[in-house]
Amino acid sequence: MLDGAQVDPDDVLEGYYSIRGGEFEDAGTCATAIKSALMARGISEQCARRAAVSAFEAEMNVIIHALAGTLNYTIGSDEILITVTDMGPGIEDIEKAMTEGFSTAPAWAKEKGWGSGLGLPNIKKNSDSLEIDTRKGEGTTLNIRVKLTTGGKD
Amino acid sequence: MAELTAREVLEALKAEIVAEGDLTRKVKGCYVSDLLSDVLSKSHEGDLWITQHTHSNIVAVTSVKGLSAVVVVGGNVISEDTLQKARAEGVTLTTCPLSAFEAAGEVYNMLKSGAA
Numbered sequence: 001m002l003d004g005a006q007v008d009p010d011d012v013l014e015g016y017y018s019i020r021g022g023e024f025e026d027a028g029t030c031a032t033a034i035k036s037a038l039m040a041r042g043i044s045e046q047c048a049r050r051a052a053v054s055a056f057e058a059e060m061n062v063i064i065h066a067l068a069g070t071l072n073y074t075i076g077s078d079e080i081l082i083t084v085t086d087m088g089p090g091i092e093d094i095e096k097a098m099t100e101g102f103s104t105a106p107a108w109a110k111e112k113g114w115g116s117g118l119g120l121p122n123i124k125k126n127s128d129s130l131e132i133d134t135r136k137g138e139g140t141t142l143n144i145r146v147k148l149t150t151g152g153k154d
Numbered sequence: 155m156a157e158l159t160a161r162e163v164l165e166a167l168k169a170e171i172v173a174e175g176d177l178t179r180k181v182k183g184c185y186v187s188d189l190l191s192d193v194l195s196k197s198h199e200g201d202l203w204i205t206q207h208t209h210s211n212i213v214a215v216t217s218v219k220g221l222s223a224v225v226v227v228g229g230n231v232i233s234e235d236t237l238q239k240a241r242a243e244g245v246t247l248t249t250c251p252l253s254a255f256e257a258a259g260e261v262y263n264m265l266k267s268g269a270a
Contacts, residue, residue: 024209024211025210025235027211027214028211028213028214028215028217028218029214031214031218032214032217032218032243035217035218045199045220046199049199049218049219049220052218053194053218053219056194056214056215056218057191057194060191112190112209112211113188113189113190113191113207113209113211114189114190114191114211115191116189116191116192118191118192118194118195119191121195122191122194122195125195
């Protein structure tokens with residue numbers, strides 16, 4: 001099985017998940033696992049929630065826009081790095097995509113209560129650093145970092 | 155606003171508990187929405203969530219955001235799949251015959267007065 005988490009000898013917790021486009025049933029699996037992993041390590045609930053919300057939004061973007069993707073996370077001593085890579089269409093206009101309410105999600109996603117154009121802005125709000133590398137027709141990679149030592153800006 | 159427990163608020167709403175999580179959790183506020191992305195973005199930890207949504211995604215959203223409980227209004231039935239996920243995650247799901255408007259009004263008054 002590909003999905004799951006493991007602890008390496010240096011006590012850096014890592015996890016890997018594959019995400020399939022259109023699969024709403026499993027949405028939130030990565031996010032829930034990340035929150036549990038952080039709380040199990042004594043990280044404050046607020047930090048764990050920020051990381052999990054960011055992961056959830058990134059996961060939803062793959063489910064809604066891409067054929068497939070992966071989510072990797074690495075929990076270090078003072079931050080978590082969440083990397084989400086997809087085989088999607090790429091983001092046409094990042095500035096617009098970062099604007100609350102701007103959405104290119106298809107109708108079927110909206111009918112399920114998603115795709116309101118809040119995803120990327122919400123990741124930015126809940127993270128300390130967000131890098132977006134997108135190529136039209138190839139896909140998008142997000143690198144999301146959330147600090148684990150401070151209370152955050154919930 | 156005063157804080158009541160999920161049990162106190164849910165009993166006052168006459169909501170039927172169909173998946174039981176921690177009912178001693180404080181209800182710190184209330185959020186009414188049927189848009190999952192809206193809830194994921196704008197609700198707050200401890201909020202009671204009033205919705206018509208019954209899809210299993212409500213469990214993950216509630217768990218990740220740390221919401222105190224979900225009240226599914228309008229007589230909507232929650233699927234067994236959603237209930238199983240809620241029980242596994244320790245998320246409280248309830249159904250309530252009131253409309254969203256009525257339920258929100260009741261919760262507002264309770265939290266404002268501090269009495270269930």
